[in-house]
Amino acid sequence: MSELKTCLYDSHVALGAKMSPFAGFIMPIQYAGIVQEHLAVREHVGMFDVSHMGEIFVKGPDAEAFINHIFTNEIRGYEPGKVLYGMMCYPDGGTVDDLLVYREYLKDHFLLVVNAANIEKDFAWIQEQAHGFDCRLDNASDRIGQIAVQGPEAEKTVMEVLGYKEAQELSFYTFTDVEYKGERLILSRTGYTGEDGFELYTTPENTVEIWNRLLEAGVQPCGLGCRDTLRFEAGLPLYGDELSPEISPVMAGLGMFCKFEKDFIGKDALLDQKAGNLKRKLVGIEIFDKAIPRAGYPVELEDGTEVGVVTTGYHSISLDKSICFALVDKEVSALDTPLWIRIRKKVFPGKVIKKRFYQTNYKK
């Protein structure tokens, strides 16, 4: 199978990025090195090509009712210009995807932003559920490029390099429509790093121009390598690791994004899990060594009984600790529970800690 290329592929190659397949695309993993790029985002500003993400527009008189039917979070009462995070679930509570819902400024217009790996699956799922609702679905993923500008200097960068003074008016999880070369650009104060930042959605041609202007201004290009270390430290899940058809939002500790006062697909199963009928839960674990817990490594009790599995783990760049997300039996999921992780031939002691490892810095 040949991988798709984003509109910025040529730029990545010219910059000497290490390229690798991800979610059906050939994507940059790193340019200067994961540590340098990670620290650029934590301390200054960095930018990511996230054009592989999927964009699906939903429009029509029933658009709000329809999205509320498939989405775990509550979009009623949300003003135009707001962004909401949540999931789509199967009837058994398993996760179809996690996504952002944008309520557009035009009445009855919404934008769903979904994971690259799930675009086809999500669109098919959404189409199936839409029977009986008066709304139109448009998978615009091929027509939209996306750049994430992230870090404490992101606002300054978007204002000074791109001239968007509107940036300073936006609070976290809001967006506004601006123009670039006469085309629409969605300027969204969102991200996946734990830092303040923006995501810019526009045409592929504009995306290339904007990327080059940011490069000329000295913004550090950042690959998917540090995108993963950054989101992990911030306690954010990655679909495929911490959410999946087998891992529900409640198991992943994301129940706060499920609103049980309304109806949505999967609600009954999730309510049941919330009441305690679940086997495993996602926790954070710190081990007291520099060895690194990686996805798939077993989590054990002192006597060697296997009680879980690591889903993502790193030696945290910003915290200098070996930490991981792990799916463990609920009986051992309480904070401070001692747990052991098997790393190759050795077993390392650790304990359950809070999943938000890093203090996030969003603009309220």
Next chain:
Amino acid sequence: MSKIIEGLKYSDSHEWVKAEGNIAIIGVSDFAQKEMGDITYVDMPAVDDEVSAGEEFGALESVKAASDLYSPVSGTVVEVNEALEDAPEAINEDAYASWIIKVEMSDPSELDALLDAAAYKALIGE
């Protein structure tokens, strides 16, 4: 272009060996450290552990991945480079100055099966 030092022996799994009498000093090549990226942890055996040629004796960890280390020779570990516990990045800075373990060889003729600098250069194809 990766650095390769004349006079060392190399394995096709990118370890280098410097023989001093019946002691083999073992590290990883400059090519290997570049492929790994920022090294954050070195998983090393203990002194007195037995190692076998071609078998795994530890691992290097970068931010993103773990990569097993294979012993180019058989014998007994007589020393491990403890400085790497606190400064694994030394391997990125100079892969040939940063040895990982020293092994007392049980069969020094195993060295003959390893690559010389020219053959290693051909292997990595740079």
